[in-house]
Amino acid sequence: MSTRDALTGHLRVEADRARCAGHAQCLLAAPTVFDVDETSLKVILLDPEPAEGLRPAVQRAVSMCPMGALEIVD
Numbered sequence: 001m002s003t004r005d006a007l008t009g010h011l012r013v014e015a016d017r018a019r020c021a022g023h024a025q026c027l028l029a030a031p032t033v034f035d036v037d038e039t040s041l042k043v044i045l046l047d048p049e050p051a052e053g054l055r056p057a058v059q060r061a062v063s064m065c066p067m068g069a070l071e072i073v074d
């Protein structure tokens, strides 16, 4: 991947709401990508195709989710 692609590309993120237990770790790690619905306490994908530059934050969110509900599918 060229530097240009790294700056202009996008990830693809998926969230399994059935597995989500509302821990909100993802929201802390990447607040422009994830939110948690206050009623259902389930994750909301604010940005399912975040910019490549957000990969470290999204990867952190994936790692921090205790339910394994998040995935970068690229």
Ligand code: SF4
Binding pocket: 015, 019, 020, 021, 022, 023, 024, 025, 026, 027, 034, 036, 042, 043, 064, 065, 066, 067, 068, 069, 070
């Ligand atoms: S960290 Fe995982 S379990 Fe918690 S709200 Fe996010 S997706 Fe759901």
